[in-house]
Structures are given as C-alpha cells and as structure tokens.
Amino acid sequence: MTLPLTLISGYLGAGKTTFINGLLGSANREHARIVVLVNDFGDVAIDAALISSITTDMISLINGCACCLVNDDLERQLSNLVEAGQYDQVVFEASGVADSAKLLRQLRHFPGLTVSTHLTLVDLSVIQRQVRDKFVGEHIQRQLMFARDIVETKADLLDERQQALVRQWLVLGYPAVELHTMAAISTGVVLGELTGELTNELKAVTEDFSTVKATHPDFKSYRFRGSQRQTKDHLMAWLDKLPPNVQRVKGFVWLLDDPRPHLLNYTPGCASISAYDGVLPAILEDSVLANSDLVAIAVHNGGQDKQLQQPF
C-alpha cells in the first residue's frame, strides 16, 4: 500500500488555499484521514476549523537553509508520514515558486508514496500578466509547461469574451494540458480517481484520436496517444500533411531509432522533434511502454476535421 499524494501547484493568489479548504470541507464527510503539507511563509491560511477536525492535520514546512541541503523539511516530513502510516491521503500545497518538475522528480521516486494527482491552479484573470512578470514569469511558464491538469480559478472576474480569449491562449500555448473548471472537479476526482481514469485511458490506446475539449467553441483539440514507436521522418511527413486549420501540435513521442524520449513541437511552417532530457509525465516516462502523447489544436471548421490522420 502506498500513500497517495495530491500535489497542488500554482502561483500565489491562484486560490490554492481556498481550493484545499473546499476539498477538506467536503472530504471530512467521507472520513478520509488527510494530512495537508503547506509551504507557507508568514501567515498560515488553511482554515483552522477544518484542520482541527480529527480526520485532518496540517504540517507547515520550514525551508530552513538557503546555502546547503543539510535541512530539507519536505523530505523529513514525508518520511515521517510514510513511516507513521496514520493517513489515507497527503495533500501538498507547493510553494508558489516551486519548480514542478523538480518536485515531481523528488516525489515520484519517494518510497511508499504515489503522486496520484497533480493539479495546477491558474487565476484566469491575471495569468497572462503573470507569465510576463519580471520576477516570476519564467517560473510560471514552467509550471504551465509541466502541468497536466489545470484548474482555472477567478474566471468570474472576467466577462465571457475575455474568459474565452484567455482559455484559447492557454490551450494554444500549452496544448498538453487539460483545462478544468473549479465546479467540474469533484473532491473524489482530486483525491485519487482522476489519475486512475487517465492511466487506463492512456494504457488502452483504443481510439485513433478523441475530441476532449468541447468547452471552447472556436477551437477543437485532438489528443493522439500510442505506444508504437515511429521514425522521425514518418512524423515529420505527418506534420507536413496537416490541414491549415491546425494551429499547434505539441507533446512527447518515442522514436524507432533513438532510445531517448523526444519533444515534438509544431506551429504552421515550423516543426521540430528533438531529444528531451527533462521530466516526463509519469505515464510517458517508461521507455519500454514507449507511450507517446500528442495534442493538436485546430480552429473549428467542421468538415476538415476528418482529414486529421493518426500519427501512430
């Protein structure tokens, strides 16, 4: 039995604490024993009334030493949690500037722990400004790059047209992510089930492509998954033949003639497939399974959709 961990990423103000408070509020009714790890600086914002309940606990991490690694509180707290065995679920609120890739690397290989869900919260009303911020812009961009499931928050601060524009921008810039609304994501999903679903879907590659993002009227997105290695030439030829309404293709692929995973990136007139040595989503990192995963975004124009062939 491994201890499932839900990782909540997102910058300051994205609503991570509110989200977790909501999660705890509904989870308590199900009597799961949940422990929340928080990387807070200054004020502790998790709702004390929720924490003090018998089924929920909170540990606030201290990031002690800036100059060396002699004091790593996260590591210490996690081993305590795994050894103690008194919880059913860990919810980890990452610091707003945490490097998701690095965190996932540390968490995924932690004995006795499974990263069951990784959600990245994004404040729709400010995200476009945040990614250009002088101090944290690049960090937020990387959080989005390593996100798989994004939960949008604070959409109500924008009118509908603005919301649509921001969503378009997110989907085009980061086509590998799934976009969820706060309302659509249930406690059960966050605490475990979401991953189960995705895992099955990925392993049983039954469909050539599926339309997964029906929520955006102007754009359609296609997800291509396969576990068959291809040559680079084959994939380049496939990209070459894409219809002009496809704006963006991005994702990870495994090649026949190369042991390393590759990042595929396409915008009209510009395609690249290059070796990738960063962190892969868990489901893609096994070179034996060689799962490939591509997302294509196209402007919605009815009939032409059928011209999209499968790459694998």
Added chain:
Amino acid sequence: MITVYTAKNILTMNPSWPTATAIAVKDGRIVEVGSLASLQPWLEQHPHRIDAQFEDSVIMPGLIDPHLHPVMAAVLLPMQFITAMEWHLPWETVPATVSPQAYESILRKAAAEDDSTPYFTWGYHKIWHGEMSRGLLDEIFGSRPAVVWQRSFHEVYLNSAMMALLEIDIEAIRGRHQIDVDRGHFYEVGLSYVINKLNRIIMAPAWILAGLARLKQLVQFGGHTTVGDMAVGIFDFEMEWRLCQQVFEQPDNPFRVVSVAHANGSGVRQDDLATTVEFVRNLPERNTAHFEFGQRIKLFTDGAFFSQLAMMQSPGYIDGHLGEWLMPPEKFETIARAYWHAGFKIHVHCTGDLGCELALDVLEKLQWERPRFNHGYTIEHFGFSTPEQVDRIKLLGGSVSANVYYLRELSGAYSQVGIGVERASQMARLQSCVGQNILTTLHSDFPMAPAMPLHNAWVACTRQNIEGNVVAPQERLSLEDGLKAITINAAKVLGIQEETGSLRAGKKADFVVLDSDPHIVGVDGLLTITVLATVFEGQVHITPGLS
C-alpha cells in the same frame, strides 16, 4: 588599573587619528590611543602598568565577520578535512591533497586508528580525488561506518556499515532519484533522504557542541573579536540559541556574537506575521554580555550561489536553466514591509542580479511608503549585480555585505559553465560600491568559505581567482578599503560601531595583533600575515598553536 599596550604600529581605522604606538585600556575599554608620551595625563593620575608583549608587533581593531553560521559550521567541523586546497585550521594545517593515491592513503591511515565510531570526512572532489564508492569504503574501513562528504555539501558516499547503522533498506531505495545504492552515492534530492538519517549523528547535541568548540578556536585563529550569526533558526531557533549560549557565553570566550534571526526559521516563525515580528522584537531581552540580538532580521530572495540557483536577469544561464526563489517575491515583500514599518534593519540574502533587483524594488517601494534614513537595509552576499543596481543601492541608502570568496573559487568555473566570462568576472562589484560611498563589508558565510578576514581582504584587493587570473581589475579595492571592510564597516553593518570596529577612546578594547604591518607588506602580504593574538575586551588571547 590601566594597562598600556605598546606596539611597533597601531592602525586605528579612525581616519582622524590613524596611527599610534600605545593604547591604554581600563576595565575592557580604551581610555586613550596615542604614544607613551601622549598618554601621560592619564597615566599620571591612575595606577597603570605597561605591557610590552606586543612591542614588536602591529595592532589593528579586532576583525569582524558580519555573516557566518555557527551551527552549520558545527555540523562540519568535527569531520576530518581532506581537501584539494590547503586549509589553515587552528588544530592543524590541512595540506592540499591533489591525487587519488594521496587521498586514499589518508583514508587508510584514518581507518587504521583504533576507533569504531563513525568516520566522517569532508572535502572530497572527484576531479582531484578520483572515483569514490561504497565498495572502496568497505574495503578501506571494513566494519567501521564511514561517510565521505563532497566539498560542495551536495553529495555523500556511505559505506555498507554506515548504511546498516542508519538502518537504510537498500532494496527499498534502489532506483530512487539521485541515489545510487550500489555505489553508496547520495546527491541533491538523494542527499535529502540520507541527511534525515544522518541528522541523528550530526545534529546530536554532543556533535554540535564539539563542532562549536572547534568553531570557537577557528574564529579566534582568524583574528576575529566579533562575528555575526546571520540566520539563527536555520535548524531550530531554541536549540541553536541554547547551544551557542552554552559555548560562547563563557568568561574566556575571545569574541562576541551578534545574532540575527531567520525570518522563516524554525522556532522563529509564529502563527502569523504580526506575532512573529513581536517575537523577534523581544529577542534582545535574552541578550547576555557576549551574545546579543538587535532590531534586525534576515530575509532571503534567491537560491544558493554554489548550486547555480541564483536568479539571473536576462540573458540568464548559458544552459537555459532557471534559478530559484526561496520564497514567492510577493511574500518577500510582505515580510520585508512588516519589519520595515516596525523599524527593523533588514538583511537580505541575494545571490543573483535578479535577486538583487527584487531586494531593491522592494526597498524602493518601502522608502516611498515610509522614508527612513540609516535604515541598514543590507544586500548580503552580493554575488551578481549590475552597475545600475549599485547606483540604486546608493540612492536608496542600502549597504553591501559581500561574499568575495565566490570570485576566488567560482569566477573561472562560472565563466565556462554558467553565465559566461563578462558577467562571471564582475561578481562582487565592490570598487563600484566603495566609489559611491556605499557602506561595504566582507563576510565568509562560513562554512561556505574560510573564515579568514585578511585572506578575504586579499581577494577583494587583488580579485585573483584560483586559476590565477585577475578578473575585472577595475573592481579591486584599495588596501585601505579592504581593511575597512573587515573592521569598522563590518561593525557598522552589525550596528555595533559605537562599541568596536576601530580603536579610539571609549570603545571596547578589541584588537588583533599581527606579525607585520599591512601598510608595509602591502596587498600581497595580506595572505601571509600571521595573527599572533587577539585582545577581547582587554583580555589577551594568544593564537592557539603558536609558541
């Protein structure tokens, strides 16, 4: 009773009365600096004795390192040093060990000792010392647990006996990120795992007390009479405070410790920010004679310089990696604001030029909200910066406390693997600061760099790196500014300039006694000057190991 110390020369670091040959001390304080003749009005009316033991030597104000970490140092100091560079320690001079054969033979010698307690060594580096592995350590140490700690602190090697002692389940951790169990190698994230196991040895009170006792000797050896503990709470505030009190608050201790709490330290941080500020504000109530807190706080912007986690402005690192913020910039601002409005002096750890930019942007906002003079906002480390940032430090009234040793050890390496020659050469842009009359001091951040202020001043005045190159010679300090940086300016940065840092009537009698005069041996001679003794509040402490 007045004691008069005579010397060949006394450098007072008081610009209005720069040199002298005799100094009169009563009850631990200076009553007058001058010559035996000029001291007569005092000596005629008070009982006195002349102490001529330093008459062939040179006296300067006791040296000050305004930023080191005693408890972190205490973790390291009980280990055997085997290093590629020579280290001068009070209990031994560690020779440079630059071949795998020499390294191995030192290990074998240690293993031959009749000792079964865990063996720890620090300073290993593959470039010099060859491959390391659990197998090799097993062969050398047999059943004695052994740990080899890499020079940068970010890697360790354990032998099988050590793994058994720590109850490490080899199969359970096989394949974990940055752990190679077969080689006994734990690094970066993997190190975090093993550190938590090792902590019961290296954080045990007996280990820390032994380390602090060594630190005490080392601080004296460097010629210090004051050091700053620039982040109490790195491990655990109350534990650090208690152990440091126990070791440093002794009648024979040769230096005082000025402590600054870590704003997010364990045991410092309370339930909310307002309560934390109140907690820190009351710390001076705990002050004892040689161990004191002031209205100061330590904050952090960006990541470790040694790990290339400094936050850099465009064009960033050559390989495209990003640095790290130690806390979200808005949180930094919130915490800085709380302490600024409460009247604190804020010390900000900044390593990269973007880290420095954040510290200065926040300072500018705070000055707009509530203008303050003499506010003591200090850029600590000051690794990378731009000339324009130096202008802003001046305009906003900031100070600089630099770790100039980065330049010595890393300017060459970071030119090649890091950020390129132009920017790496300009780390520790110190002459620009001094030229603008910015209060500028030097620190060691020990154990990050050797706690030898005269050597640090040499680096600041020569800018010569370990490859032997002089980098950005325009930024070299003059000898005089180098000496100010390790005496009076360091005192000002810690807010104790009325008590120490120069030699004048009324200040504490804190001296360092040198075998030669910096003004005669010049900048190059700073490296070879010997600290013969220190005098702390009038008490003479002969440097250990000198006959």
